[in-house]
Amino acid sequence: MKHLIKKKRFSRIGGLQNEKIIKYFLSSHDETNYAIIIMDQNDNNETKIDKLFNDKEIALSLIEFLYENSISLEQSNEVIEDLLKNKENKI
Secondary structure (H helix, E strand, O other): OEEEEEEEEEOOEOOOEOOEEEEEEEEEOOOOOEEEEEEEOOOOEEEEOOOOEOOHHHHHHHHHHHHHOOOOHHHHHHHHHHHHHHHHHHO
16 A cells, blocks of 8 residues: 655746656555655656665655655666665664
């Protein structure tokens, strides 16, 4: 089951950017594994982050990061991987 966590609306800006809506979901099949799903509502393109999280708060923090920094669907997996790698290096 997936739950909408954030929704971001991008305005049309001349020839630079089309209007679009990006939705950020937290998905879980049980209480121990969570997935992040990002969806471009305009073209129904959906990306699932390639990692499952056993900590709901970490998954929610990553969604917040993606939302706040307007990370594209195409870059989201790579950005999450880099964030997690940096977190591991700090431990």
